[in-house]
Amino acid sequence: MTDISKLLAGRRVLVTGAARGLGLAFATAIAESGAKVALADILHDVLAGSVAALRGRGLDVQGFPLDMADPASIEACAAAATGWLGGLDGLVNNAAITNSGGRPSERIDIAMWDSVMAVNVRGTWLMTNACLPALRASGHGAIVNLASDTPLWGAPNLLAYVASKGAVIGMTRSLAREEGSHDITVNAVAPGLTKVEATEYVPAQRYQTYQDGRALQRLQVPDDVTGAVLFALSDLSRFVTGQVLAVNGGFVMN
Template identity: 60%
Template sequence: MTSPRVAKPLLAGKRLLITGAARGLGLDFAQAACAAGARVVMADILDELVAQEAAALAEQGFEAVAVKLDLADPASVEAVAAFSAQTLGAVDGLVNCGAIATGIGGPDMCELEIDTWDRVMSVNVRGTWLMSRAMVPHLAASGAGRIVNIASDTALWGAPRLMAYVASKGAVISMSRSMARELGERNICVNCICPGLTLVEATAYVPRERHDHYINGRAIQREQMPEDVSGSVLYLLSDLAGFVTGQTLPVNGGFVFN
C-alpha cells in the first residue's frame, strides 16, 4: 500500500529577501512567507519599524531578520544583498516591493515637479534594477532562483494624476520581461504582480471616491486587502512555478483583465 503524501509548507526551506517589508504589502508578504516555512530578510528604509516587525515574527518562532535599505543608494543595495546572502547562507527568492508613490489625485502631468519624477524613478525603477542585479549571483547559486517584482495595475489602465508612479510601474513590468529573458539561462524565474488599490497604510490618504471607483469596477466588488495579493506572490516564489517566467499577473479582483 502506498503511503499518503505528507504536505509540506509551500515555501519550506526557502530563503528570501523582501524589500519594502516594514509595512503594507511588503510586511504581509514577509508574514505570509514565514508562515509558509521560509526564512526571511526584511529590508526597508524605515529601519526601526522593520526591526520591530521582524522581532515580532521571531518571537512567534519564525526566522526573520531586518536590515535597513535605501533603494536610492547603490551602496546600500549592495550591502543588503551581501547581508542577505551571509545571513541566510544562500538566497532562493527576491521580492521587489520597496517603492514610493505620489499622491493619487495630485498634480497632473503638466504640474508634476521634475524632482518628484526623478525621485520616484530613482527608487521604483533604478532601485528595482539595482536590487535585482545585486542579487543575481546569489539567486543563480541557488539553482532555482525567483524574482517577483511588484508593479501596479495603475500601469495597465493608466490612472490619471499619478504620472510618475504609473510610469515607474510600467517600467517595472517591462523590465521584468527583459530580466526573464536574460536570467532564464541561469534558472532564475522573473515575474511581475500588479496589485489593485489595497487597504494599507500607504493608501490611507487616497480619496474615498477612488476606492469606490475601484470597488465598483471590479468583478469581485469589495475592498482589496493585503492577503488578497500574498498568495500569488508565494506561488511565484515556490517550486510550483518553476516554469513560469516573464509573466504579468494583475491581482485586483477583476478591475483589469490580462
C-alpha cells in the same frame, strides 16, 4: 484553507519594503510557508518592531536597513541579507514610493519624477543586479517584482508612479529572458488599490471607483495578494516566467 506551511520550506528569501503594509504581509506569509526571510526597509524603527513580532511567533526572520535611493545601501543590504540567509532563492522587489498621487502631469516637478524613478525603477534594477549571483547559484531562483495595475488601465493623476510601474513590467519581461538560462524565473504581481498605510492618502472616490469596477466588489486587503507572491516564489510556478499577474478582483482583466 490550504496548508501552505511547507510550500517554501528551506527557501531563503529577501523582501524589500517589508516593514509594513504589503511588504510585511508578503514577508509574513513567506516565513509562515517555511522560508527563512530577510526583511529590508528604510523605516528602521518600524522594521525592528515588525521583525520582533514575527520572531515572537517563532518565524525565522531578520531585518536589514535599506535606502532604495542609495546604490551603496542597496549593495550593502543585498550582501548582508544574503550572508545571513546563507544564499538566496527568492527576491521580492516590493519597495517603492508613490509621491505623485493626486497631481496631474503638469504639477509633477522634475525632482519628484526623478525621486520616484530612482527608487521604483533604478532601485529595483540595482537590487536585482546585486542579488543575481546568489540567485543564479540557487538553481531555482525566483524574482517577484511588485508592479501595479495602474499602468494596465492608465490611472490618472499618478503619472510618475504609473510610469515607474510600467517600467517594472518591461524590466520583468526582459530579465526573464536574460535569466532563463540560469533557471531563474522573473514575474510581476500587479495588485489593485489595496488598503494599507501607504494608500491612506487615496481619496474615498478612488476606492469607490475600484470597488464598483471590480468583478469581486469589495475592498482589497494584503491577504488578497500574498497567494500570488507565494505561487511565484514556489515550485508551482517553475515554468512560469515573464508574466504579469493582475491581482485586483477583476478590475483589469488581461
